[in-house]
Amino acid sequence: MKHMIYLVAITMMISMWSCSDGPAHKEGEVYHGFRLIENRFVEEVNANCLYFEHEKSGARLMKIAADDANKVFAVSFKTLPQNDYGTPHIIEHSVLNGSENFPAKSPFDILRKGSLNTFLNAMTWPDYTAYPIASMNNKDYFNLMHVYMDAVFNPLLHSDPRILKQEGWHYELDDMDGEITYKGVVYNEMKGAFSDPERQMGYHTYKVLFPDNTYGVSSGGHPEAIPELTYDYFKNFHKTYYHPSNSFIFLYGDADLDKELEFLNSEYLSNYEKQEEKLEIPLQEPFSEKKTLEESYSVPEGSDTRDKTFLGYYYVAGLTTDQDLTMALDIISEALVNHESAPLRLALQEAGIGKDIYAYVDDSKQNIFQFIVQNANPEDGEKFQEVVSETLRKVAQEGFEEEMIEGIVNRMEFRLREGDSPYKGLIYLFSLKNSFLFADDIYDGIEFEKPLAAVKEGIKNGMLQQIVQDYFIDNPHALMMVFKPEPGLEKEMSEQTKAKLAEYKASLSEEELQKLVEETKALKEYQQAEDSPEAVASIPMLSRSDISTDVQWYEVAEKSIGDIPVLHYEDFTNDIVYANFFFDLRPLPQELIPYANLLSQLLGKMNTENYSFGELDNALNIHTGGFYTYLNSYLENDSDDKLIPKLRITAKATVDKTDKLFELLDEILNHTKIDDTERLKELLIRHQSQVESQAKNYGVGVAMNRLTSYFKNAGMFNEMINGLTYYDFVTDLTENFDSRNEEIIANLQKVASLLIKKQNLIAGITCSGENFTTYQEAFNNFVPELAEGEVSLNQWKFNLEPKNEGLMSSSLVQYVTKGYDYKKLGYEWDGKMEVLNQILSTDYLQTQIRVMGGAYGGWAQVSPTGTLMFASYRDPNLTETLDNYDAGAEYLQNFDADSTEMTRYIIGTISNIDYPSTASQRGTIAMSNYFKKETKEKMQKERNAILNTTAEDISGYAQLISDVMSQDIYCVYGNDQKINAHEELFESVRQVVQ
Structure with missing residues (x-):
């Protein structure tokens, strides 16, 4: 139920908050260039929600003036890809790699190192791209807003092609005699994403369901298509879509609205002229008849393919702006499929088709109702269609069980009203997505009472049965898919890529090859080079006085x-x-x-x-x-x-x-x-x-x-x-x-x-x-x-031994882990190791594994329990990553940071410790403290150690890293060919799924 993910936590108990009164804002008046279109009190969020349009630039803005210290800012754009290059996704990465006012190579990473943010990220959907931040610190909040606005409107990507090469893709050739390869963060991220059969299944499905609009292509990028993206196309995409007239700015929380509007107007929006042309997504014309599709996904060579097929049914069902319909479809997904006694679940079990089934509604401009059966077989396809058709007809005629629907609606309503999340602003942002993209009334996304009441009333009058009839049984805009395993397909695709690259290399002259070697070297030098002190200093930061010296502490009363x-x-x-x-x-x-x-x-x-x-x-x-x-x-x-x-x-x-x-x-x-x-x-x-x-x-x-x-x-x-x-x-x-x-x-x-x-x-x-x-x-x-009886506790004895395994799959990338228990080597936990963890994760491993290595991510885990581990995510490498882990000790030996840099690392460390929480979450933490015998005094001692960590303390941990890494204990999950090619590294190898 993707739609419900947005709605589930969007509300809170009305009595929990009081609306922020603030100054009275009158509709039709202009405030710092923003004309107030509507000021509406929304009961579901218990706050005034003010909707503006910036007159000069055309930017739209919503402020939810809630009395919440966890402030949220986001700037979002409708982004409509026309191919599988992944341009929106690569631009999402690239704008955060330096801008005019913040010319560091990656302001985003510098902020990760040293900001009190409670959320800092960016994300790409099929039809829009969002850049949200959150912070409980007012100064930090405005700093983050400044960096993000400059990133999206003034990025360096237009003048520096190295950004596309690093974040998107590039040819890599280290020497004239070597093989040319593709490298790039997004390229490898999407290789990892497309290692998931269900991601591949969705890709093939949407291509069929939406052949004529943007939903038929991958906004994230398909690995085979990403290398077709040119620098000119990349820059033009940004110019087309990243204009204030195509933007939506979201503000939430207790920050000063007047200050927010003044900053946005004077620093950015006043520099633009409004564009009249609106970027729209055409509706996909309905099909005249249902389609069927059969595709394959890769499993390792020699794999048993029995019970490994996915079966999917998809219906394009009305518009997402029809709130009553979309909410009803969510209810139907539960009643038809997800409930324990859902009729389609039971019918498929009785027919012996598959091992599991789930359903959800993907709310793009047009709703896509989908249910997917796992662990079936290709020959089940025809029977699957029969069971689906028969079940839908029965439901349309007889309806759903009343108690089942009552329970589903009650659970939905409970979640809507509970709002058990400390990140309400972010949830409201995502709830408004379809409103700002498609709806006539932008408030629709956060007002659920009216559609909820309409659906509850409609259920009494056969609404759900009629939807099943109209949008499923009588709807030809549908697809039935069989997605079957094919052993060795990945190897075949990999060989095709190698052949393509070899052919490309053969087409290059000696001079062109030499130029490519030089470009590869230059890019690596750029990636390894440190930012100038001036570039780093341009990134705004807090001071140590902005950090609370007190721990967040929650404890239970023992009764x-x-x-x-x-x-x-x-x-x-x-x-x-x-x-x-x-x-x-x-x-x-x-x-x-x-x-x-x-x-x-x-x-x-x-x-x-x-x-x-x-x-x-x-x-x-x-x-x-x-x-x-x-x-x-x-x-x-x-x-x-x-x-x-x-x-x-x-x-x-x-x-x-x-x-x-x-x-x-x-x-x-x-x-x-x-x-x-x-x-x-x-x-x-x-x-x-x-x-x-x-x-x-x-x-x-x-x-x-x-x-x-x-x-x-x-x-x-x-x-x-x-x-x-x-x-x-x-x-x-x-x-x-x-x-x-x-x-x-x-x-x-x-x-x-x-x-x-x-x-x-x-x-x-x-x-x-x-x-x-x-x-x-x-x-x-x-x-x-409760039963009574004596309780005797056993002493378990686990057999712990290094296995250094290679775990083989059809994944196109690796996940490389290495580490040990430092306490077994005589070391003890110290709060300063929290800062060590932050530095290794956001500086050393970020640079070596992601920026240089092209993986999607790399990080450290240094735990009070003794675990010290390095891990990589969606990594094209294996031995190179292990080598980089081993070199971590040398990095620390040479570590040297001035007081400003250390302050940044310390602030970033505290950001990972201090975060907003709800009552239920605080209760969970308090109970954990009880079982762990955690004390406030111990936590305060650790916090004091963090706040007083020096560069010398960090460099002093070089021996710790050396000793842990020299244990040479690792585990790698990855591509079967890659692991087999390095079989000598492993004591044993096995298929992940037998």
């Missing part, structure tokens, strides 16, 4: 109810209770740890004594705002020898539903029918599909988990519940379920009986003091239902 410890974090939550239940995992024998995670995935989805699984899903939707079960762990005093693992259950509900929340908790914990073999098999098959998808599409997470499992107890625990070890476990159970189901059920029942006991529970609650009384009464009624 008890019925002999059960209760951790109460008291805060205003507007009558929502955020309940937590922690069951210690250590009563389990070690071999059952993976079963504990499997149990957590089943709770709430199985039949129980009093509910079918569908009825239970309905009840949870109707009476709660969410119910989640998962495993996590804490390290007491940051010691890897003191692992505190928990089965954690979280649930939230309005205070008047607290009794019902506990009733459902009791039903799930004490009355789940784990021995329901048929339902267990269904869920296990689906879960295996999801775990496999995660393993294939989250390479950096797989590699980082695997690496830490070599040397950390916490790492091994995470690997057993969330890594390849767990994938192997779940896959084995799934493949052998029919012969082992009794064993599986017995183990799950054993895990439940050992864990879910009164004596093994610690409860946590975030709510007001007044609401605690209601919670206590409901808890007292729940306690007698």
Whole structure:
């Protein structure tokens, strides 16, 4: 439900905020060149929302004058690509690589090093590009606004072709006899993105659905097309789209509106003349008949292709500006597909098609309703169409189950009203996207009450059935796709690219080759060169006096109810209770740890004594705002020898539903029918599909988990519940379920009986003091239902050993990790290591891995628990990256920064520590502090160390890096050919997905 991602958190409890009164602004009046078109109080955001147009330049601006210190600024542009070059995406990167007022090579990276921002990024959608920042510091907020406005309107990309080469693509040739290769940050980013089969599937799909407008091409860029982008085309695209008349400026929070408008007008917008021509996206004409498509994606050579096909159904369904329709489509996506007892989900299960299915609405100018089946087979395509058609006809005739719809609407409404996010301004920005791009009323994106009421009324009158009939059954603007695996396809494509580059090289004269070698060398020298002191000094920064010296500290009050410890974090939550239940995992024998995670995935989805699984899903939707079960762990005093693992259950509900929340908790914990073999098999098959998808599409997470499992107890625990070890476990159970189901059920029942006991529970609650009384009464009624019994904690002994594995996949890029536990080498944690982490991530690895190496990212992780790790993301390299990791010690030996540079690094470090939070998040932090035995005094000591870190302290860590890297422990997830070509590096190699 992509559309709901924008809406879900856009609102907050109305009583939480008071509107910022500020000066009275009158409609029709001009303020610093901005004419106020409308000043509307919007109840959903509980603030005055002022909509302006800058008369001279044509820029549009919305200010949400909320009483929120976490201020947001963004400037956005409608950007409409006509091909797969990725021009909008490459420009998004490139404008942040120097501008007229800030001529450093990358002001963005300098800001990352030393700003108190709470958000700093840029992003490209299929139809627009946004540059948002957020900060709780007023001075920092205006500094960031200044840099971003200069970046988008006065970038150096028009005069410096090296920016396109670095961020987009270039030919690289180190010597006359070498191979020419493609390099570039976006080029490699998109190679990584297109390693995901579902990304490829979407690319092929949209090409068919939208052959005549911008949605039929990749705004991010297709790796095969990016090298076709020329410098002239690149510059002209920026000139065309990056004009104030094509912009939308968004302001949110408690900053002075008069100061904001004055700055934007005087520094930037007054320099432009309004353009009358509006850039529009033509609607795609509907098809006369539904289309079908079959395409292939790559899997490693020798892979088993059974159960690896994706099936997709897509409908272009009306306009996104039709709020009633778009909201109703979101509801249908849940009711038709995503709900536990959704009719299409059940029908496909019964037909034996695929292992999992999900649906969502992509809200471009025209809605695209889509559902995708995973782990099917090509021959399922015809039956898939039949099942879909039959199910849609049945739904159109009979409607959806009333309780199901009631629950889905309730959950949607709960999320809309809750607004449990500290980044409300950013959420409003994204919610306004389609309003500023397409709608007649720009306020539509943040006003949900009217469409919500209309949809609730429409449901009573058959609205959902009519939409199914009109936009699905009778709609020919549709596509059915079969996306099947093809072993070795990536190798074939790679060889084609090599042949193309070889042919290009052969076409060059000796003089041209020499020129290319020289250009390669010059670009690397440019990338390695440091900015001049004047360029760096141009980037505005704060002083140390702008940093608070005090830590953010949250702690619980330790209470008890019925002999059960209760951790109460008291805060205003507007009558929502955020309940937590922690069951210690250590009563389990070690071999059952993976079963504990499997149990957590089943709770709430199985039949129980009093509910079918569908009825239970309905009840949870109707009476709660969410119910989640998962495993996590804490390290007491940051010691890897003191692992505190928990089965954690979280649930939230309005205070008047607290009794019902506990009733459902009791039903799930004490009355789940784990021995329901048929339902267990269904869920296990689906879960295996999801775990496999995660393993294939989250390479950096797989590699980082695997690496830490070599040397950390916490790492091994995470690997057993969330890594390849767990994938192997779940896959084995799934493949052998029919012969082992009794064993599986017995183990799950054993895990439940050992864990879910009164004596093994610690409860946590975030709510007001007044609401605690209601919670206590409901808890007292729940306690007698819990099983009782002695609890004995086991001492787990993990076998930790370096494996230095190469994890092979069809990925076009690598994820390279290397590290160790520095505490095992005799080092201890110090707060200054937070600054070390910031410097290594934003300076050394950023330069060597991203700028020089062409990867999408590289960073360090230096943890109080002892982990010191380097990682790269969407990296074209392997051995070069490992070499760069090893050279980190030399970088630190030569590290020399003056007081201004150190201040910048220290500010950036604090920015990563201080961030806005909601009541529920503060409660979670407080409970974590309790289990970790964290103290305010310890945190304050670490903060003091950060604030007093010197360049000499940083250079003193050279030996630490040298000692960690010399352990030579690494794990690489990447392209099977690349890993096989360097097989000598690895103790073992394996396919990620067997």
